[in-house]
Amino acid sequence: MTTLPDVVAEETDTGEDWRRLSPRMLVVHPLNELLRAAPALLAVLVVGATSGRGPWWSVAGAGALVLMGILRWFTTTYRVTPRQVQVRKGLVHRRVLTVPTDRVRTVDVDAQALHRILGLAKVSIGTGRSDKSDEGIKLDALSKDVAERLRGELLHRRPVAVQANENTAENVPAPDPEVVLASLRPGWIKYGPFTLSGFVTVGIVAAFVFRLISESNVDPDRFGPFRVVFHHLSSVSIARAISEAIVTLVVVVVVASTVGYVLAFWNYRLTRHSGGTLHVSRGAISTRSTTIEERRLRGVEISEPLLLRAVKGARILAITTGLRVGRGAERGGTLLLPPAPRAEVERVARDVLTDPAAVSVGLASHGPRARRRRYNRALGMSAILVGFVFVLWATNVVGLDVALVSLVLLPIGALLAADRYRNLGHAVSESPGGATLVGRHGSLVRRRVMLSRDGIIGWNVHQSFFQRRSGLATLVATTAAGHQHYEIVDVELAEALRVADQALPGLVTPFLVHPIA
Amino acid sequence: MGFPTNSTRAGTGEAVELRLPRNKVSPRAKAYWFVRALIGWIVLFAAELVWFLTGDDANAGLHVTGLVVTAVVAAAHLVIMPRWRFAVHRWEITPDAVYTRSGWIDQEWRIAPVSRIQTVDSERGVLQRLFRLSDLTVTTASSAGALKIHGLDVEVAQRAADELTGNAVASEGDAT
Numbered sequence: 023m024t025t026l027p028d029v030v031a032e033e034t035d036t037g038e039d040w041r042r043l044s045p046r047m048l049v050v051h052p053l054n055e056l057l058r059a060a061p062a063l064l065a066v067l068v069v070g071a072t073s074g075r076g077p078w079w080s081v082a083g084a085g086a087l088v089l090m091g092i093l094r095w096f097t098t099t100y101r102v103t104p105r106q107v108q109v110r111k112g113l114v115h116r117r118v119l120t121v122p123t124d125r126v127r128t129v130d131v132d133a134q135a136l137h138r139i140l141g142l143a144k145v146s147i148g149t150g151r152s153d154k155s156d157e158g159i160k161l162d163a164l165s166k167d168v169a170e171r172l173r174g175e176l177l178h179r180r181p182v183a184v185q186a187n188e189n190t191a192e193n194v195p196a197p198d199p200e201v202v203l204a205s206l207r208p209g210w211i212k213y214g215p216f217t218l219s220g221f222v223t224v225g226i227v228a229a230f231v232f233r234l235i236s237e238s239n240v241d242p243d244r245f246g247p248f249r250v251v252f253h254h255l256s257s258v259s260i261a262r263a264i265s266e267a268i269v270t271l272v273v274v275v276v277v278a279s280t281v282g283y284v285l286a287f288w289n290y291r292l293t294r295h296s297g298g299t300l301h302v303s304r305g306a307i308s309t310r311s312t313t314i315e316e317r318r319l320r321g322v323e324i325s326e327p328l329l330l331r332a333v334k335g336a337r338i339l340a341i342t343t344g345l346r347v348g349r350g351a352e353r354g355g356t357l358l359l360p361p362a363p364r365a366e367v368e369r370v371a372r373d374v375l376t377d378p379a380a381v382s383v384g385l386a387s388h389g390p391r392a393r394r395r396r397y398n399r400a401l402g403m404s405a406i407l408v409g410f411v412f413v414l415w416a417t418n419v420v421g422l423d424v425a426l427v428s429l430v431l432l433p434i435g436a437l438l439a440a441d442r443y444r445n446l447g448h449a450v451s452e453s454p455g456g457a458t459l460v461g462r463h464g465s466l467v468r469r470r471v472m473l474s475r476d477g478i479i480g481w482n483v484h485q486s487f488f489q490r491r492s493g494l495a496t497l498v499a500t501t502a503a504g505h506q507h508y509e510i511v512d513v514e515l516a517e518a519l520r521v522a523d524q525a526l527p528g529l530v531t532p533f534l535v536h537p538i539a
Numbered sequence: 540m541g542f543p544t545n546s547t548r549a550g551t552g553e554a555v556e557l558r559l560p561r562n563k564v565s566p567r568a569k570a571y572w573f574v575r576a577l578i579g580w581i582v583l584f585a586a587e588l589v590w591f592l593t594g595d596d597a598n599a600g601l602h603v604t605g606l607v608v609t610a611v612v613a614a615a616h617l618v619i620m621p622r623w624r625f626a627v628h629r630w631e632i633t634p635d636a637v638y639t640r641s642g643w644i645d646q647e648w649r650i651a652p653v654s655r656i657q658t659v660d661s662e663r664g665v666l667q668r669l670f671r672l673s674d675l676t677v678t679t680a681s682s683a684g685a686l687k688i689h690g691l692d693v694e695v696a697q698r699a700a701d702e703l704t705g706n707a708v709a710s711e712g713d714a715t
Contacts, residue, residue, distance in 0.1 A: 343680075479679045480636075480651035483557065487644050500651070500684030507683030516555035529652055533631075533638050535556040 040099040040110065044165045046140045051091025053136055059084035061234040100161055102172065107147060109159050121159050125149045127318045127344025129173045130355045132310035133166070143169035143309075146355075147176065148344030177313050178297035199296045204359060204370050206290040206304075211283055213361040216329040219286075220278030224271070287360040292370065300340075300374060302358060312355040318343045320477025320503035321380075321458065322358060322371050324470040331468055336367040340374075341473060341504035356504070371472070377451055380458035380472040385447025391492045392446060392512040396439040404435030441465040448510045450524040459499055459525040461510040471508045477501045481522050481530065483515070497522060557648055560631035560638045568628070568690025569621040571670040576620060580613040630688045632699055637677050639686045649686045655679045659703045661696045675699055 056063070062080030098111040107126070109119045128148035137143060142163040164172065255263045288306035295301055300319065303311035321341040330336060338359040359370050372378035408428050415425035442465045449460045457475040462468065482498035489495060489512065497510040497518040510521065522530045587609060591602040624643045631638045637656070639649050660676045667673060673696035675688040691699070 479655045479681050480649065480684050482650075482684070483648040485646050490646065498683065500679065500681035502680035505683075506681045515557075519555050519557065529636060529650060530557075532633060532636070533557055533560075533650065535558045 040101045042099055043095060043161060044142055044163055044168075045095070046142055046165070047095050047163055048092060049140065050136055050142065050163070051095070052088045055084045055087045055091065058087075061230060064234060100159075102175070107159055107176070109161065119159055121147060121149055123176060126176045127315050128342065128355075129176055129313045130310070131169050131173055131312075132305075132308065132355075133163075134308045137163055138307070138309060141166050145169050145172060173313055177299050177315055178295070200293040200301070202291060202293050203300075203373050204290075204292040204362075204366065206287055206360070207362075210287075210360065210362050210366075211280065213330060213333065213335040214280035214283030215276040216333050216335060217279050217283060217327070217361055218275065218329060219282040220275035220280075223278040223282060224274055283361070290360055292358060300358070302355075304360070310355065314340055314342050315344075316374075318503070319374065320501055321471065321473040322374060323472070323504070324367055324371060324381075326468045328466050328468075330361055334364050335361045336364055337361045338367055338371055339504075341471070341477070341501070341508075343503045375458070375472060376455035376474060377453045377458040377472075378455070379453040380451040380460050383449045383451040383460055385449050385460065385462055386517070388443075388446045388448075388494075388511075388513050391494055391514070393443045395488070395492065395494065395512050396443040396446075397436065400435040400439035400442065401432065404431040407431055438465055446512065448513060448521060450521055457525065459508075459510075459521070461508060463509070463511055473499055473501060473503075473508050475525060477503050478526050481526075482507070483518060483522075485515075499525070560629035560640055562630050564625065564628045564630070564688065564690040565672060565692040565695070566625070567670045567672060567692070569625045571667060571672055571690060572621040572624055573617055574670075575666060576617055577613075580609070580617070584609055584613070628689060630691075632702060637686050637703070639688055641687065641689070649684070651677065651679050651684055651686055653703065656703060659700045661700050663693070673697075677703065 059080050062077040062084070065077040066081060093113055094111070097113050097116075098109065100107070100109045102108075104123070106123055107121045111117055111119075126147055126149060130146040130148065131143050132146075133143045143166045144163045145161040147159040147161075161169075161172075163169075255267070258266070285306045285308075287304050289309075290304035291302070293301045293303075294316070298316050300314045300316050301311065302314075303309065319340060319342045323339040323341055324336050325339055326336045337357065339356045340358045342356070358374065359367060362370075368381050371381045375381065408431055411420065411428040412425050414420045415422060442463075445462055445465060445468050447460075447462045451458050451460055459473045459475070459478065460470065461473075462470040478499045478501055480500050482500060484496040484498060485494070493515055494512045495515045495518045497513055499508050499510075500506065501508065510518065513521070519530055519534060523534075584606070587602070587606055591599075591606065594602070620643060627640060627643050627646055629640045633653075635653055637649075637651050637653065641647055641649075656677055657680055658676075658678045660678075662674045662676065663672070671693050672690050673693045675691055675696045677686040677688075679685070688696075688699075
């Protein structure tokens with residue numbers, strides 16, 4: 023156990039011994055905690071401890087976390103055998119996590135800024151058991167080379183072995199031939215402002231500033247820049263102040279979104295490896311690369327947030343077993359293509375799907391009853407909100423002007439309903455490579471989900487009280503990939519059953535009153 | 540597949556419908572649902588009563604109204620819910636698939652192929668034991684795809700579980 027992991031990395035294939043994470047993590051843990059406690063530290067340094075104990079507690083907390091991080095390094099070991107990956111961890115409560123290598127579906131290698139400076143990378147191994155508690159294996163962190171080698175071994179072992187049998191070649195992992203399916207073009211950066219990711223950045227910065235102010239107990243009024251801003255805003259009319267604030271916010275968000283796009287997707291490349299995997303790598307400062315076993319890619323989702331749709335942009339998310347869809351698809355590592363022109367999106371989707379026809383197949387609309395439901399729901403929601411505002415007006419909480427302005431929610435609701443209905447659609451496409459269930463829905467984020475026949479496990483047909491009255495149903499395809507279930511909402515019951523029967527022949531047939539066709 | 544679906548909407552399509560799953564759940568489930576709901580209502584009613592008796596008398600009218608409304612809603616729920624639910628809950632197991640219908644106001648049909656079944660659990664709570672009932676849960680690799688059959692007779696549930704595990708174990712792969 024005294025050897026450094028990087029030295030014994032050569033033996034990954036045969037190594038039966040337990041290895042530690044990179045010792046450089048002993049630097050990362052303290053630095054990360056220092057950064058997290060930065061506002062408190064600044065407050066202590068600048069103001070001193072005279073103004074309260076709060077900052078000192080933060081510093082003490084950070085110290086404890088550093089200690090735990092260091093302990094974690096000493097207690098965490100892992101080993102990779104041809105059969106399985108194992109991680110042993112825990113100080114008091116020792117645990118061993120084991121993942122058989124033939125259950126590995128995805129390998130995610132990412133490096134935050136600090137990891138990158140130190141040549142480290144975090145490895146997350148995804149399995150198909152997404153129904154169980156989140157027990158994927160995470161190795162935080164290995165040296166970059168070891169991480170890359172581990173990835174290659176985990177995902178390319180079996181296909182290589184198969185080829186070796188067929189060609190009677192030696193089982194030497196040859197340099198992996200790869201085909202580039204897509205890479206970032208500078209022109210795509212113009213979609214950056216329309217992703218609105220800058221809102222998050224602005225929020226984080228605002229939270230940091232707020233915390234700094236509250237921990238150091240500085241009166242914002244006495245702080246130069248704030249005073250200037252407050253003074254200016256209170257000297258102009260309210261309308262002007264609001265419009266100035268909005269313009270400033272928009273400019274900041276646009277700049278932050280663009281910078282965010284460049285940072286996140288710089289060097290973006292989507293490649294296909296002969297070993298049967300897709301590989302996405304990207305990132306300017308923190309890098310991320312995700313490898314997906316192509317056999318387990320159950321489909322893709324083309325998602326178009328409203329603003330992006332307005333400028334004819336879209337992005338692609340993978341639907342695959344072993345990758346959880348986290349908050350913000352980028353975070354979950356499922357992103358196959360960053361916001362890019364529609365034509366490019368469709369080309370890439372066709373490239374990665376076994377049934378390319380699914381990308382362009384015409385969608386059946388859901389009919390007048392589905393349209394009525396969209397309007398009922400959107401207008402109903404608007405009416406409730408408007409009614410609430412008018413109650414506030416009646417009880418003298420808000421003025422009449424506010425109540426009248428709230429009426430604008432009704433036309434907005436109607437527009438939303440019209441767009442939501444227009445976007446509803448479904449189809450089953452078939453080509454020699456396979457069949458696909460296609461569904462499209464949504465307005466603020468329009469999604470076209472293409473789920474392959476192989477990925478569909480079963481069906482749920484859901485009818486709410488109101489759906490039953492109008493003869494509609496929601497057809498839910500259950501799957502082990504992505505969100506675990508994909509819905510076709512408000513389709514006529516008979517049509518839902520036809521779609522189910524065509525997408526997965528045979529399963530529903532015995533349960534129908536009259537056989538189809 | 541001799542019908543056009545890709546580009547045209549289906550016509551009237553009244554003919555295509557799901558038939559009911561063959562089996563009803565145990566009739567004792569009605570009593571079980573009744574007792575379970577009754578316990579919930581009694582707890583609520585008791586809480587309201589305690590609030591009424593310990594609070595000041597200024598809002599006595601309001602308290603009494605609340606108690607009456609609770610009693611009426613509870614009575615309606617207790618009379619309607621078990622029967623309605625019993626009428627809706629149905630299940631069926633074929634050599635190829637498991638088929639259930641559940642819910643009462645919202646209803647849901649679920650179909651899962653036996654070849655994709657991962658686990659079959661039968662569960663019995665304390666209250667269910669009194670009624671000799673059991674819940675059967677059939678899970679697949681999708682976390683959204685579990686089929687639950689509530690209120691089965693214990694022996695029926697056991698037989699169903701045995702039958703399913705016998706069929707399912709033979710299936711290949713990890714069913715994802």
